[in-house]
Amino acid sequence: MELTSIPGVGEKTAASLRELDDPERALRDGDVSALARASGISEGRAARIARGAIRARHDDPGGFTATARARELHRDALELLKDRTVTDYAAKRLETLYPSGVQSRIDEVRAFAREAMEHDPTDAVLDALEAVEPLDEPSDVHVRDRCLATQDAETYSRAREAVPELSVELVEDTRQLSELARGYSTVIALDEAFAGTDLEGDVRVEPDALDDPESVVPERTLSFFAHNRETLQAAAAVHREADLDPPCDLDTLDGALDRLDSDGAVRGDEDLDRLNAALASLDGAVEEAERLANDHLRNAIEERDVTIEGGDLLSLVERGAGVDSLLQRELAEEYATAIRKAREQFVDALDLEDTVSLANRVFEEEPTFPVEHDEQALSRLREELTATRDRRAGRRKREVADELAGLQADCRELVDRALELDVELAVARFAEAFDCTMPEFGGDGFAIEGGRSPLLDVAFEAVESVDYRVEGVALLSGVNSGGKTSTLDLVGLVVTLAHMGLPVPAEYARVERIDELHYHAKTQGTLDAGAFESTLREFGNLVTSVSEQRSVLVLVDELESITEPGASANIMAGILEALDERGATAVFVSHLAREIIDAADTELAVDGIQADGIEDGELIVDRTPVKGQLARSTPELIVEKLAEDRTAEDGFYDALLEKF
Numbered sequence: 001m002e003l004t005s006i007p008g009v010g011e012k013t014a015a016s017l018r019e020l021d022d023p024e025r026a027l028r029d030g031d032v033s034a035l036a037r038a039s040g041i042s043e044g045r046a047a048r049i050a051r052g053a054i055r056a057r058h059d060d061p062g063g064f065t066a067t068a069r070a071r072e073l074h075r076d077a078l079e080l081l082k083d084r085t086v087t088d089y090a091a092k093r094l095e096t097l098y099p100s101g102v103q104s105r106i107d108e109v110r111a112f113a114r115e116a117m118e119h120d121p122t123d124a125v126l127d128a129l130e131a132v133e134p135l136d137e138p139s140d141v142h143v144r145d146r147c148l149a150t151q152d153a154e155t156y157s158r159a160r161e162a163v164p165e166l167s168v169e170l171v172e173d174t175r176q177l178s179e180l181a182r183g184y185s186t187v188i189a190l191d192e193a194f195a196g197t198d199l200e201g202d203v204r205v206e207p208d209a210l211d212d213p214e215s216v217v218p219e220r221t222l223s224f225f226a227h228n229r230e231t232l233q234a235a236a237a238v239h240r241e242a243d244l245d246p247p248c249d250l251d252t253l254d255g256a257l258d259r260l261d262s263d264g265a266v267r268g269d270e271d272l273d274r275l276n277a278a279l280a281s282l283d284g285a286v287e288e289a290e291r292l293a294n295d296h297l298r299n300a301i302e303e304r305d306v307t308i309e310g311g312d313l314l315s316l317v318e319r320g321a322g323v324d325s326l327l328q329r330e331l332a333e334e335y336a337t338a339i340r341k342a343r344e345q346f347v348d349a350l351d352l353e354d355t356v357s358l359a360n361r362v363f364e365e366e367p368t369f370p371v372e373h374d375e376q377a378l379s380r381l382r383e384e385l386t387a388t389r390d391r392r393a394g395r396r397k398r399e400v401a402d403e404l405a406g407l408q409a410d411c412r413e414l415v416d417r418a419l420e421l422d423v424e425l426a427v428a429r430f431a432e433a434f435d436c437t438m439p440e441f442g443g444d445g446f447a448i449e450g451g452r453s454p455l456l457d458v459a460f461e462a463v464e465s466v467d468y469r470v471e472g473v474a475l476l477s478g479v480n481s482g483g484k485t486s487t488l489d490l491v492g493l494v495v496t497l498a499h500m501g502l503p504v505p506a507e508y509a510r511v512e513r514i515d516e517l518h519y520h521a522k523t524q525g526t527l528d529a530g531a532f533e534s535t536l537r538e539f540g541n542l543v544t545s546v547s548e549q550r551s552v553l554v555l556v557d558e559l560e561s562i563t564e565p566g567a568s569a570n571i572m573a574g575i576l577e578a579l580d581e582r583g584a585t586a587v588f589v590s591h592l593a594r595e596i597i598d599a600a601d602t603e604l605a606v607d608g609i610q611a612d613g614i615e616d617g618e619l620i621v622d623r624t625p626v627k628g629q630l631a632r633s634t635p636e637l638i639v640e641k642l643a644e645d646r647t648a649e650d651g652f653y654d655a656l657l658e659k660f
């Protein structure tokens, strides 16, 4: 896909998107999280780009939400869905759902939503989803026990690029190669020329190593798994709990993950554990062995009467010999025992059977008192143990990495599927929370039965259901606080959700497929001349834009407040007539319904939200508009109540009632 063909994507944004691993996939899947990882692209922008890509795919000109209130309803619908996601990914992914006038896009989401609604969002699945995140590629892997070596400058730059995790060294000859082997546990020579030469240390000649960098740095694979371990385990749990068909055997994955620690090192290898433990306690063990030998020697000396002939003593002193010589002569046996004890203790404590001779050299047979270890022998032992440990770790890492490498693609699918399930579950939970059904498309206008708006300021259980249908244009009258605005909101929300391809909060709904939703919310107070003129222009443009090719739904709430009542009744009558002529569907909520009907040249349909009476100062309202009936206003109802209340007998209220 040509990135710049997406609405809203220019050269600069396209360049940022190209930095991503697979921008086409991210766009195709609506992966807003991945798109937002491109430099300079915020999450809001990423969602707009993803929507742009969908629009391009469906040839969708956009513009469904034609007014601020219509856009607000889309946001409200998204919030209701996002409230029901567990992962951040799903919340962002939902941002790609938008109301569209294009049937293919609506059908695409409807198919997805229908499947989503089949899911049963159990607590166990939702809990497991908590720890699922998009997979991360660890970028800061540095391996210090291995290096690559080459004589060739070109191979050198290729190696640096292909294997940034390792140092790459330029060498001139085998001597330099051998020198390198002293500083690293393993040296991988990349030139065929080194094959067959006899080299010291662990030097491997692998001319094809760069073709398969993972074989040289198994840490790359291992750190991917170690880094994403929690997500992978959680994604596996999601598959188990939700009974999804996993792309790989979950027990094998669990088993492989168990063999890694959080740094990507191999766990559960006895030899490695032993070598690591030996290296960690080397210094302590040396001290302990020294102490043991010295205790033995001290006791032996204390318990012993050393008899020495005067002549011998003299000759020793004359030769300048010290106590050591005495020890050697008189206590040779005890000294040998002390050293034997020290060596046994040292080898035993560190479990060093494989390196006994090196370990023994740490305690020399030369008698001294106190007994002291040989520092050089100790560092040789340390080096040997480190190299053996690193070589073994390297081998084990390659084995585990080989096993895991085959699972990598499946793991990506495993996590993608779990995250996608969260998106589906959000739709299922939304549908369940608000007793939704899939709407039908067809006919003129809309018909809603048993609709309950989740946007009301009362708990959803307390929302009274509303039936309402309109074909063509209609005025909606009603008592104060009867629910006129709420009815418009319900209609707007149902139509918006339906065009998003989603289920709607009603027992039944049928909607005409439209291209634009124009919802004008109530304006606060009278407009000044300039604002009034621009509002009129807006309606003028709206009316002239309606055509056979472009169907619209117009919802308008109390437009009368923009100017004085007489003038606004005329204006509303005019707009309604024009919309009617052009075949649009429109609902105008107004307290001036009677005046509008009077001002109109054609017969306008009027519906009314009626009050059955007043009880304890409160209106008893039936929220469902009565078709074809102008509702009585609140003042009329109150005057009627006073007229019925016979305390004022002079007929004043009866006369007042007559005026309505």
Ligand SMILES: Nc1ncnc2c1ncn2[C@@H]1O[C@H](COP(=O)(O)OP(=O)(O)OP(=O)(O)O)[C@@H](O)[C@H]1O
Pocket (backbone or CB within 6 Å): 456, 457, 458, 462, 463, 464, 465, 466, 478, 479, 480, 481, 482, 483, 484, 485, 486, 487, 623
């Ligand atoms: N279907 C419903 N179920 C329960 N409560 C509702 C319903 N519709 C409206 N209400 C309650 O009535 C209140 C007033 O509703 P709304 O603002 O829609 O009335 P209105 O007829 O537009 O009022 P006004 O004439 O003052 O503009 C809402 O805030 C809500 O508390």
